[in-house]
Amino acid sequence: MRKYISIGAVTAPSSEEIVYVSHCGYDYTLTGDLAYMWLSGRYGFDTARNTLEEKALEQLRKMGLVALCENTMEGEYRTLTRISVVPTEGEKPYVGLNSKERTILKWIRETGLVLSMAELVYLTEYNIEPEPQYLGQENVQTLVERIYTRDIIFDNTLENLMEHSKCRDQVVKLVLKLLRRRRIVLL
Numbered sequence: 001m002r003k004y005i006s007i008g009a010v011t012a013p014s015s016e017e018i019v020y021v022s023h024c025g026y027d028y029t030l031t032g033d034l035a036y037m038w039l040s041g042r043y044g045f046d047t048a049r050n051t052l053e054e055k056a057l058e059q060l061r062k063m064g065l066v067a068l069c070e071n072t073m074e075g076e077y078r079t080l081t082r083i084s085v086v087p088t089e090g091e092k093p094y095v096g097l098n099s100k101e102r103t104i105l106k107w108i109r110e111t112g113l114v115l116s117m118a119e120l121v122y123l124t125e126y127n128i129e130p131e132p133q134y135l136g137q138e139n140v141q142t143l144v145e146r147i148y149t150r151d152i153i154f155d156n157t158l159e160n161l162m163e164h165s166k167c168r169d170q171v172v173k174l175v176l177k178l179l180r181r182r183r184i185v186l187l
Contacts, residue, residue, distance in 0.1 A: 002048050003069040004057055006041035007083060009185045023064055023187060030065075032056075038065055043180040045069060045076060067186075073169050076176075080117040081159050084187045085175060093183055104174045105183055106130040112137030113144075121162040121171045122147055 008023035019030040019038055030038050033056035040046040048057040060066040069079040087093065087109040094102050107115055107123060107130050115123075128134070134143040152158045162168060178184045 001071075002054065002057060003045050003071050003075070004041050004048070004061075004066045005045050005069060005079060005083075005186065006038045006060075006066050007186050008038075008065050009187065021065060026064075028063060028065065030060075034060060041066060043182075044176050045079075047071075073172065074163060076172050077117065077121075077163055077168050078159075080172060080175060080186075083117075084114050085117065085120075085184050086114060086187055088183060088185055090183070097178075097181070097183075100170075101174055101178060101181075103130060104171065105178055106135075108178075108184060110135040111143060112140040116159070117171070117175070118159040118162040119147055120175070121165050121168050122158060124167045124171050125162065125165045 008021040008028070010020060011022040011027060012020040014020050014035075016039065017031060017035060019035040021028045021030060021038065033052060037046075037048070037053060037056045037060055048054045057066060057068075061068060067079050067083055069075045085108055087105070093105060093109060097105060104120060104124070107120060110130060111134065122128075123130075128146065133139055134146065148158070152161060175184070179186065
């Protein structure tokens with residue numbers, strides 16, 4: 001049984017039988033087992049339960065529409081570090097969220113760049129609030145300098161450090177909750 005999460009955004013009205021998905025500039029029309037598997041992993045991690053589902057999952061993986069995952073919390077974190085977390089459109093995106101969800105969503109929506117999972121964990125770990133000096137395109141450099149010091153500027157250093165953060169699992173759960181609430185999409 002392989003664990004996975006779906007990647008991409010629904011681009012047109014879809015049903016359980018036909019799903020229209022866009023990812024990395026490509027549009028896909030998913031039907032049958034492919035549609036079922038993609039929908040099953042759309043709002044959180046799921047697993048392929050039999051040979052037929054494994055085949056559909058492998059086809060979705062080759063299309064780039066799912067990310068495979070180890071069956072651990074570390075695996076979920078590692079998988080999410082390889083995926084872009086972007087906000088969805090909405091008039092009142094913060095309504096109905098608790099303060100922690102609101103904080104994570106504000107980081108995702110209001111910074112001038114797409115934050116990685118490791119960066120979200122770092123901001124949470126060090127209790128850095130989404131204050132005006134870190135938000136918006138004009139403050140990207142300030143935010144980047146706040147996160148990346150000389151010690152962690154090298155490739156994958158931040159991802160590796162945050163994998164051992166005490167708040168890693170909490171941030172993973174918050175991101176998945178925002179995904180289920182349709183406030184973000186994974187690309």
